[in-house]
Amino acid sequence: MERPVTEADLTFDHVPETDQSFENALTKARAGDRLTVDDAIELLTTGTEIGGIDSTRKEQVLEAADRRRADVVGEEVTFVANLNNNVTTACNVGCLFCNFKDAAHTFERDTEIQSAGFTKTPSESREIVADAVSRGVYEVTSVSGLHPAFALDDEHREILEAHPDPKAVNYKPPEAYEIDPGTYTDQISAMSVDGVHVHSMTPEEGYHARRGTDWSYEEVYSRLAAAGLDTVPGTAAEILVDEVRDVICPGKISTEGWLEAMEAAANVGLGLTATIMYGHVENEAHRAMHLKRVRDLQERVDGAITEFVPLSFVHQNTPLYEHDVVSGGASTDEDELMIAVSRLFLDNIDHIQSSWVKYGDEQGLKMLSCGADDFMGTILSEEITKRAGGEYGEYRSFADYVDLVTSIGRVPVERSTDYETRRVIDPDEPPFGPRLGPKSDGTPILTPEERAPPADD
């Protein structure tokens, strides 16, 4: 039997070695000069000539990033009133960092296996979103597994049904499954309740929505926009260097494919976010190259990327960890430097997000003094990190946000997905709840009882 890959076996073409010095890179960062990949490598490593991270140098990088954050966006800390409504966990792509997915065959009608995952029908999605909107929420984020029964729309389904080898295009008809997720456009229009902002269809999902056709990504994203899609989450980015993707997600779209899909979504007028999923097999050279690819993309899409979200790899239950390919995730030093260097390098993206899902409240707050200015959203439920073994829960109320943000002397501000609409929250004016949504009246999203239901006795 073939021995699985382990950390020691990995050799990459790109390694963190440069002709730059840490001091020069720091001087450039402090001056606000545009950084090169080598500069970013020096800052991320606190100097390639030394082993490990130097704590004095790290503090210098964090300080430069914090100062840049203050210059670019000031003292406001933003967050959004949103829910996550992921439609299905059925997925056969097999990314080795992912524990969100469940093998698609476990969802079939004729199987003995009880699937551990879920699929929602469009009407179930609508009900969940409608309930959240009635509570004041104004964004729904929806990211899903690549369910083989998904088609973009009825026309796409006809093409897939007529395909001579459906398996080759990862298609199985909805009748084969216990629950029919409908089409992507059905789901998007079902979730489009009362003008809620729909943030969905990652480049990987965009790829699935055109499989077996010669349609461009523009064609796919314009049909989705017509169904009610507003912005595209830039997940599936992972590390935008193919030698890393070959190890952690060989079944996924390439770096080029991801960039093509994102650019196409922007071309049809959709807003974008961008992410990096770091702290697994990659090194600092890969992280720096990733930042460069995102910064270049932002130039091409004319500023359509509203925020950059560093996602620290949650290792506990994942195949990468269980098969000893990695021995854990990023250290706290690495997390802080990732946020700081994102702020310093991405001089054309205004907002850097601190994910309390990945870092927890305490470290998440610390990131707001390392270059981050956005503190994510209320999300109501969470499945990706939880299933990977993350421990930081699923929901933050507006009151939680006010407490957390004021505890570090900053200003809590609710924002729309695109950051265009904002409302400063007065900490002396409770109760705290959303006011920017179609049905927001300033009352809390959940009552205290709903948040912590009384124990049955």
Ligand SMILES: C[S@@+](CC[C@H](N)C(=O)[O-])C[C@H]1O[C@@H](n2cnc3c(N)ncnc32)[C@H](O)[C@@H]1O
């Ligand atoms: C679970 S997928 C769902 C959407 C779609 N299937 C895709 O791949 O874009 C969304 C993102 O979650 C992130 N993710 C998955 N597992 C993770 C983990 N263990 N730790 C951190 N982020 C993770 C990855 O960045 C991934 O692109």
Ligand SMILES: Nc1c(NC[C@H](O)[C@H](O)[C@H](O)CO)[nH]c(=O)[nH]c1=O
């Ligand atoms: N960082 C994470 C997010 N971020 C997305 C935000 O919640 C929001 O949708 C975006 O800022 C657009 O307004 N979502 C998660 O579920 N988990 C994260 O770790």
Ligand SMILES: N[C@@H](Cc1ccc(O)cc1)C(=O)O
């Ligand atoms: N899917 C990501 C979160 C995410 C969603 C939307 C975004 O725009 C950015 C990040 C996760 O939980 O890992």
Ligand code: SF4
């Ligand atoms: S990251 Fe997305 S594409 Fe990859 S296995 Fe998980 S759900 Fe599927």
